Amino acid sequence: MSKVPGLKEHCDRCLRTERWGGSVVLMVVDAAFTSIGLNYFTAVVPKVIEFKERFSEIKRLSDLAHCDVEKLRSVWKNRRSWEMAKNIAFYLSTLDEDDRRAIRRWASSSKLESWRDDPIGRIKGVGIVTFQYLRMMGGIDTVMPDKIVKRVINGILREAGMEPVEDDIEFIRKAENIAISCGYRPIELCWMTWLVQQEGKKMRMEKYSDLLQNI
Known part of the structure; x- marks a missing residue:
């Protein structure tokens, strides 16, 4: 230490919940990219930054939830990552109009032991590592x-x-x-x-x- x-x-x-300038969209994209196991600093972070710059109009989780996957794949080829990100964004956007409150509300009610039964834990591609990463960014x-x-x-x-x-x-x-x-x-x-x-x-x-x- x-x-x-x-x-x-x-x-x-x-x-x-203030990573990435407080953008929950970028936190979700970060988690989705990180899930496939590439080097975080040399592969994931540069691509999250590229996404931020190229899709500046995607400011809220609801925007990400309804964005076309093929359009998004111009930044990151892995379809599963985008499907996961979109599904996470869609669920969180139903909890609160404010993205930060939404992820924190979800995280505060989530339980580690029952993670597989959690609405986010059930999303295809979300394993326990991604589940925990999102909980951490939600304040746990x-x-x-x-x-x-x-x-x-x-x-x-x-x-x-x-x-x-x-x-x-x-x-x-x-x-x-x-x-x-x-x-x-x-x-x-x-x-x-x-x-x-x-x-x-x-x-x-x-x-x-x-x-x-x-x-």
Whole structure:
């Protein structure tokens, strides 16, 4: 954690639903792109920025929900990502006319243990990692059980002489407890695992610190 100064501010913005300048549309697009497992900083972020610039007229979730997929594929080819983004946007837009209130209303009522039965959890392409990512951007202090997070946290558990946790829900609860017992928030522990990764000769936190301030 000492290697990631500035992480707290980024996590604060995430929990306030203020990432991407407060655009919930961009948060949903980010989550949909991230879901297919490409490098976040070199593949996902540039494409979200391109989407923002090329489709500046899509300002609200309701706009995204009714946008033509073929038109959107000029930025990001993966059809499944767009179908997922549109379906998430459509559901959230039914909860409140204000996008920020909508995602926060959904997140506050969502339950990890029953995520598969959640209206967003049932959307094709939404796995537990995407579900958790959206909850985090909706204000829930939790952890995503993606491969990097699990590798780092389970590595820490092994070093401490403890058993690694493979089940996703059990892992999330374990990581949340570790964070709290160490005096950090779960979301900070989660982002730390990504940002301490080396990319080339630099750690991601050092390499992308300026970019983090804008996303």
